[in-house]
Amino acid sequence: xxxxxxxxxxxxxxxxxxxxxxxxxxxxxxxxxxxxxxxxxxxxxxxxxxxxxxxxxxxxxxxxxxxxxxxxxxxxxxxxxxxxxxxxxxxxxxxxxxxxxxxxxxxxxxxxxxxxxxxxxxxxxxxxxxxxxxxxxxxxxxxxxxxxxxxxxxxxxxxxxxxxxxxxxxxxxxxxxxxxxxxxxxxxxxxxxxxxxxxxxxxxxxxxxxxxxxxxxxxxxxxxxxxxxxxxxxxxxxxxxxxxxxxxxxxxxxxxxxxxxxxxxxxxxxxxxxxxxxxxxxxxxxxxxxxxxxxxxxxxxxxxxxxxxxxxxxxxxxxxxxxxxxxxxxxxxxx
Amino acid sequence: xxxxxxxxxxxxxxxxxxxxxxxxxxxxxxxxxxxxxxxxxxxxxxxxxxxxxxxxxxxxxxxxxxxxxxxxxxxxxxxxxxxxxxxxxxxxxxxxxxxxxxxxxxxxxxxxxxxxxxxxxxxxxxxxxxxxxxxxxxxxxxxxxxxxxxxxxxxxxxxxxxxxxxxxxxxxxxxxxxxxxxxxxxxxxxxxxxxxxxxxxxxxxxxxxxxxxxxxxxxxxxxxxxxxxxxxxxxxxxxxxx
Ligand code: SF4
Ligand code: SF4
Ligand code: SF4
Numbered sequence: 001x002x003x004x005x006x007x008x009x010x011x012x013x014x015x016x017x018x019x020x021x022x023x024x025x026x027x028x029x030x031x032x033x034x035x036x037x038x039x040x041x042x043x044x045x046x047x048x049x050x051x052x053x054x055x056x057x058x059x060x061x062x063x064x065x066x067x068x069x070x071x072x073x074x075x076x077x078x079x080x081x082x083x084x085x086x087x088x089x090x091x092x093x094x095x096x097x098x099x100x101x102x103x104x105x106x107x108x109x110x111x112x113x114x115x116x117x118x119x120x121x122x123x124x125x126x127x128x129x130x131x132x133x134x135x136x137x138x139x140x141x142x143x144x145x146x147x148x149x150x151x152x153x154x155x156x157x158x159x160x161x162x163x164x165x166x167x168x169x170x171x172x173x174x175x176x177x178x179x180x181x182x183x184x185x186x187x188x189x190x191x192x193x194x195x196x197x198x199x200x201x202x203x204x205x206x207x208x209x210x211x212x213x214x215x216x217x218x219x220x221x222x223x224x225x226x227x228x229x230x231x232x233x234x235x236x237x238x239x240x241x242x243x244x245x246x247x248x249x250x251x252x253x254x255x256x257x258x259x260x261x262x263x264x265x266x267x268x269x270x271x272x273x274x275x276x277x278x279x280x281x282x283x284x285x286x287x288x289x290x291x292x293x294x295x296x297x298x299x300x301x302x303x304x305x306x307x308x309x310x311x312x313x314x315x316x317x318x319x320x321x322x323x324x325x326x327x328x329x330x331x332x333x334x335x
Numbered sequence: 336x337x338x339x340x341x342x343x344x345x346x347x348x349x350x351x352x353x354x355x356x357x358x359x360x361x362x363x364x365x366x367x368x369x370x371x372x373x374x375x376x377x378x379x380x381x382x383x384x385x386x387x388x389x390x391x392x393x394x395x396x397x398x399x400x401x402x403x404x405x406x407x408x409x410x411x412x413x414x415x416x417x418x419x420x421x422x423x424x425x426x427x428x429x430x431x432x433x434x435x436x437x438x439x440x441x442x443x444x445x446x447x448x449x450x451x452x453x454x455x456x457x458x459x460x461x462x463x464x465x466x467x468x469x470x471x472x473x474x475x476x477x478x479x480x481x482x483x484x485x486x487x488x489x490x491x492x493x494x495x496x497x498x499x500x501x502x503x504x505x506x507x508x509x510x511x512x513x514x515x516x517x518x519x520x521x522x523x524x525x526x527x528x529x530x531x532x533x534x535x536x537x538x539x540x541x542x543x544x545x546x547x548x549x550x551x552x553x554x555x556x557x558x559x560x561x562x563x564x565x566x567x568x569x570x571x572x573x574x575x576x577x
Contacts, residue, residue, distance in 0.1 A: 001449070066443020066463025073422040073442055083446050084421035137419065138450055140526050208525065214404065215520050215534070218393045224401075227387025228355055229372075230379035234454040237445070305526060306454030309389060309406065 001141075002237050003299035006063040011131065011298075012160070012291045014057030014090070015153065018124035019161015020050040021097045023179075025117035038174055040104070045168050047101030053164070054094055082137050085130040093127050096120030128154045135298075140305040142204045144298075148197050155193055156258075156294070159186040160287050163262060167284035170277045180269055183283075187263040194259055194294070198251060201301050213308035223311040238304040239312040250297050258290025337502040338412060338432035339470055340531035341487070342510045342519055343405055346538050347497035350388055350403030354489030354498060358386040358407070358468070361488035367438075367469050371461035383457045385468040386489055402537060405498075407489070408455040408468035409522070409530030410434050416447035416456065425465070431502075432531060433472050438464045452526035475500075503531055 024046040027034050035042045062068040074087040096119050103113045132153035135144040166179050210221045226235055242250075265283035269276045307313040362385055363370040372382030386407035393400050410427075414434050417425045424440035425447050427433070436447075441464040448456040448465060456467040471487035474480060484491065490498045501510030510533075513519060519533035 064444065066445075066458065066460070066465075067441065070422075070440070071442050073424075073440055074444065075421070077421050077423050080418050081421040081446075083419065083444060087421060134446070138415075140452055141449075208523070212525070213523055214391065214402065215522065215536070216391075216393060216402065220393065220395050221402075222392045223389065224392050225388075225390040227389045227406075228352065228384055229381050231381055232384070232387075233448070233457040237448065237458070238454065304449070304454075305452045305523065309404075309454060 001299045001302040001304060002240055003296040004064055006060045008292060008295045008299070009060035010057045010064070011153075011295045012057070012288065013053045013060065015128070015131075015157030015291075016160040016164055016288065017050045017053030017055075017057060017097070018093060018127055019158045020046055020053060020165050021093070021100070021161070022121050022124050022158060023162055023165040024050065025100065025121050029114045029117050034176065034178065035174075038172070041172055042169065042174070043101050043104050045172065046165055047097065047104075049164060049168060050097050050161075051094070054090075054097060058090065058094070082130050082134040086127065086134055089123050089127040089130055093120060093123035096123055124157075125154065128157050135302075140206070141302045142206055143201050143301045143303060146200060146204075148193065148200060151193055152197060155186065155190050156291060159183070159190045160284075160291055162186055163280075163284040163287045166266075167280040170273070170280035173273055173277075175269075175273050175276050175280075180266055183266045184263065187259060187266060191255075191259040191263060194255060198255075206303070206305075208305070208308065210308050210311070210313070213305075223309075226310055234306060235310050235312070238307050238310075240300040242300060244314075247297070247300060250293060250300065254290050254293040254297055256290070257286050258294050259287075261290070262287045336432075336504055337430070338410070338504045338531050339475070339501070340410055340432070340503045340510060340533070341407070341470075341490070342499040342501070342503075342513050342533045342535060344497040344499070344513070344517070344535040345402060345404065346535060347495040348388075348403040348405060348493075349495055349497075350390055350401070351494060352388050353492040353494060354405055355384060355386045355388050357488045357492035359384055361471070361474070362469065365473055367466070367473070370466065371459050373460075383459045383466050385457075385466070400537075405489075406453065406455065407532075408434060408470070409453060409528070409532040410468075410470055411528040411530045413527065413529040415450040415452070415528050419446050419450040421446065432504075433470045434467075435469055435472065436465050436467060438462070438466075441465055452523050452528055453530070503533070 024043065028039070028043060062071060065071050074084055075091065077084040078088050096116050099116050100113065100120060103116060129150055132150040135141070136149040137145070139145045162179070162183050166176075166183055169176065169179065211217060211219070214221065226232070262283040265279045265286070269279045303314050305313075359370055362368050370383040370385070372380060374380050375382060386405060389404045389406060391402045391404060393402055410433055412432065414425075414427055417427050417434060420426075421444065422440045422442055424437045424442070426435060426437065428435065443458065443463040443465065445458055445465065448454075448458060456465050458464075459466050471489075474487060475485050477485060487498075487500050490500045499510050499513050501508035503510050503514065505511060513535060514533045517535045519535050521530050521533060
C-alpha cells in the first residue's frame with residue numbers, strides 16, 4: 001500500500017499519547033507511593049504530553065480525509081466498522097485523558113479520579129485494538145491480517161508512551177529505576193515481536209496469482225493496459241513502488257532506530273541524573289523516529305489483492321522461492 | 336429479493352472502450368458526477384472512471400491472444416466495502432442489491448476502497464469523496480427514458496453485446512441464463528465478497544471443415560482472387576484512360 005503520511009503520524013503520535021496516559025494512570029492509581037511528593041508535577045506533565053500527542057495525531061489524521069469538515073460522522077457505524085470504533089474510542093480516550101489532570105486540579109475525590117483513570121486505560125486499550133483491527137479486518141492483506149497485528153499496536157504504543165514518559169520524568173529529575181526496568185522489558189518485547197513480524201512477512205504465502213484473478217489457466221499473462229488514463233487511483237493507492245532491496249533497508253533502519261538503539265540506551269542509563277536525562281531523551285527520540293519509519297513500513301509491506309490486476313502484486317515466488325514451492329500443493333483459503 | 340448485475344462476455348468483448356466512455360459520459364453529466372479529470376488533454380491524463388477496460392496478453396509468442404477485461408464495481412452480495420464504511424455513506428440497497436455511495440455522508444477516508452478486493456472504487460481528489468459504478472441506477476428506473484433505454488449506459492453502448500444486464504437472483508432472467516449456459520464465473524471467490532458481476536469465459540473459436548468442404552474452398556478463393564485482379568485492372572484502366 002502507499003504509505004500515507006497523515007496515517008503514519010496518527011498511529012505513532014496517538015499510540016504514544018495513549019501509552020503515556022496508561023503509564024500515568026497506572027503509576028497514580030496502582031503504585032501511588034512511587035510518585036509521592038512529585039504527584040502534581042507528574043500528573044500535569046504526563047497528562048499534558050499525553051493530550052498533546054493524541055491531539056497532534058488526530059489533527060494529522062484529518063489531512064487524510066477528503067472531507068474533514070464532516071469527519072464526526074465517522075462515529076455513526078460503530079456496530080460494523082472498526083474505523084468507526086476507532087473514532088469512538090478515540091473520543092472516549094481523549095475525554096478521559098483531558099478529565100484526569102483536571103480532576104486532580106479541582107481536587108476531586110481520589111475515587112472519581114481513579115474511575116476516570118481506569119476508564120481511560122480501557123479506552124486506550126480499546127483504541128489500540130480497534131486501530132489494529134481496522135487493518136487486520138482486510139483479510140486478504142496477509143501482512144496486516146494476522147495474529148501479530150493487535151499485539152504489535154498495543155506493545156509499540158505502550159513502549160513509545162513509556163519511552164516518552166521516562167524521558168519527561170528524567171528531565172524533571174525523577175529517575176525511577178523501576179520505570180527503566182519496565183522499559184527494558186517492553187523494548188525487548190517489541191524487538192522480539194517485530195522480529196517475528198519480519199519473519200512472518202517474509203514467508204507470507206498468498207495462494208493466488210493473476211491466473212486466479214482473471215480465471216485464466218495460462219502461466220503467461222501480461223498486463224498491456226490498465227484502462228483509459230495514464231495512472232489512476234488503483235495504480236497509485238495500493239503500492240509503494242519501492243523495490244525489495246529498498247524495503248529491506250527501511251526494515252533494517254526501523255529495527256535499529258525504534259527498537260535496538262533505545263533498548264541499548266535504556267540498559268546503559270548511568271546513575272548520574274544529568275547523564276541519565278540525555279540517555280532517556282535520546283532513547284525516546286530514536287524510538288519515535290524509528291516508529292515513524294516502522295509504521296510507514298507497515299503500509300509499504302501491505303500487499304493488496306487488487307494489485308494482481310495491475311501486475312503490481314509482490315509475488316510469492318519472488319520473495320521466497322523455497323517456501324512457495326513447498327506449499328504450492330496446499331493452498332490455504334484467504335478468508 | 337433481487338440482485339441486479341452485469342454479466343460480461345469476454346468472448347465477445349473486442350476492447351473498444353465504448354462501455355467505459357459511454358459510462359463516463361452519462362455519469363459525469365448526471366447526479367453521480369462530475370467524474371473529475373486531472374489534465375484531461377495533457378500528456379498524462381488522470382481521472383475518475385467507473386468502468387475501465389484492461390488489456391492482457393495471454394500465452395507465448397507467437398501463440399498469443401489478447402484478453403480485454405472490462406472491470407467495474409461487482410455489486411457484491413457480501414460487500415466488504417459497505418461493512419467497513421464508518422459513516423454509512425456506502426450502502427447496499429435492499430430492493431435490488433445495488434451498492435451506492437452517498438456523497439453527502441462520505442468523509443473520504445478511503446477505507447472502503449482498501450476493503451474492496453477488486454480495486455473497483457476510485458477516489459475523487461477534487462470532491463474528496465469515493466466514487467464507483469452506480470449500476471446506472473438513474474437510468475434503469477428513469478421514466479423519462481424510453482422503455483428500451485432503461486439499461487446501463489455501458490450495456491447500451493457495447494457494439495458486440497458483450498454486456499448483459501439483469502437480475503441474477505431470477506433464474507429466468509437473460510443474465511442468469513447466460514451464466515448457467517455459458518459457464519459464467521466470479522472473480523476471486525476466495526476473497527469472500529461474493530461478487531454479483533459474472534464473467535463468461537473466452538473460448539477458442541475453431542472452424543471445422545470436412546474433406547469435401549476443403550475441396551470446394553480453393554476454387555472459391557481462386558475465383559475471388561480473379562475477381563479482385565480484374566477489378567484492380569479495371570480501376571487501373573479507368574485511371575489511365577484519358
Ligand atoms: S466490487 Fe468492490 S466496491 Fe463493488 S461492491 Fe464489491 S467490494 Fe464493494
Ligand atoms: S471513503 Fe466514504 S464511502 Fe468509503 S468508507 Fe470512507 S466514508 Fe465510507
Ligand atoms: S452500469 Fe453504469 S455506472 Fe456501472 S459501469 Fe456501466 S455505465 Fe458505468
